[in-house]
Amino acid sequence: MEEIKNKNEKPLAESLLEKDFFHVLNNELWAQILVSVIVILFTLVPVYLFLSKRKSRRDVLFLGLCDAGKTVLFSRLLYDKFVQTHTSVKENLGEYIKPSGGSFRIVDIPGHERLRTKYLDQFKSTTRGIVFVIDSGTIQKDVRDVAEYLYTILTDNVMLSSCPNILILCNKQDSITAKGSKVITQILQKELNTLRITKSSQLESTDSSQNTTQVLGKDGKEFEFSALPYKVTFAECTATCKDEDKPYDIEPLYNWLQKL
Numbered sequence: 001m002e003e004i005k006n007k008n009e010k011p012l013a014e015s016l017l018e019k020d021f022f023h024v025l026n027n028e029l030w031a032q033i034l035v036s037v038i039v040i041l042f043t044l045v046p047v048y049l050f051l052s053k054r055k056s057r058r059d060v061l062f063l064g065l066c067d068a069g070k071t072v073l074f075s076r077l078l079y080d081k082f083v084q085t086h087t088s089v090k091e092n093l094g095e096y097i098k099p100s101g102g103s104f105r106i107v108d109i110p111g112h113e114r115l116r117t118k119y120l121d122q123f124k125s126t127t128r129g130i131v132f133v134i135d136s137g138t139i140q141k142d143v144r145d146v147a148e149y150l151y152t153i154l155t156d157n158v159m160l161s162s163c164p165n166i167l168i169l170c171n172k173q174d175s176i177t178a179k180g181s182k183v184i185t186q187i188l189q190k191e192l193n194t195l196r197i198t199k200s201s202q203l204e205s206t207d208s209s210q211n212t213t214q215v216l217g218k219d220g221k222e223f224e225f226s227a228l229p230y231k232v233t234f235a236e237c238t239a240t241c242k243d244e245d246k247p248y249d250i251e252p253l254y255n256w257l258q259k260l
């Protein structure tokens with residue numbers, strides 16, 4: 001009887017080895033679970049933070065000089081009607097619901113130089129996208145002012161940290177002096193290149209720790225929009241036109257908003 005029992009029992013050393021084996025296996029399993037949990041946390045937390053930050057940035061700003069057509073575009077987009085406008089001193093706010101779901105807050109910011117800085121500061125941390133409206137009929141005359149305004153936006157530290165997509169909307173295509181978007185791209189690139197040289201020499205002569213803006217584009221190269229960290233798109237549109245068959249065309253704005 002005694003002998004049979006001994007046969008079924010494992011020798012002490014073997015049983016200890018088996019115990020050790022399971023102990024190690026258990027530990028390894030736990031270690032693997034722990035590593036997986038850490039990896040998942042490290043992946044999910046930044047994704048969650050990115051998405052919640054993106055969700056909190058739901059403003060689309062309409063920017064540009066006075067008379068470019070921002071307010072007409074604003075009412076076309078939100079209320080599908082043409083309004084007789086006057087130079088705005090206050091921002092216009094409205095909710096735009098995307099056909100595919102989701103919505104943006106559209107902010108039409110007055111173009112007046114003294115007002116726009118105040119409004120930009122107010123809305124820049126919640127900016128998801130920028131529609132920069134240009135009067136294509138007067139761009140050659142106003143190029144310096146347009147470029148200065150664009151420069152302020154593009155080099156702003158808060159804008160650079162969130163990098164909103166930018167649509168440069170060449171409005172008033174019905175005007176007889178209107179330039180196309182390709183020509184406007186070139187005119188602006190040339191002007192921004194000149195402006196950047198002036199601004200960088202100004203920056204060098206001031207205390208760099210005080211700056212809230214960055215130098216534009218890549219050093220030693222002609223300025224190009226494609227070199228920016230922002231996704232910049234150029235498009236043509238007509239917010240209002242006397243032609244009754246085609247009184248307006250803001251399709252490019254709709255299309256851009258759908259992809260934003």
Ligand SMILES: Nc1nc2c(ncn2[C@@H]2O[C@H](COP(=O)(O)OP(=O)(O)O)[C@@H](O)[C@H]2O)c(=O)[nH]1
Binds near residue numbers: 073240241
């Ligand atoms: N011909 C023409 N005039 C436009 C167009 N869009 C706007 N306007 C006119 O430009 C003027 C300024 O428009 P507004 O929306 O007030 O410009 P804002 O100062 O940028 O808000 C108004 O008289 C508009 O009727 C356009 O596509 N073609």
Ligand SMILES: [Mg+2]
Binds near residue numbers: 070
């Ligand atoms: Mg306006």
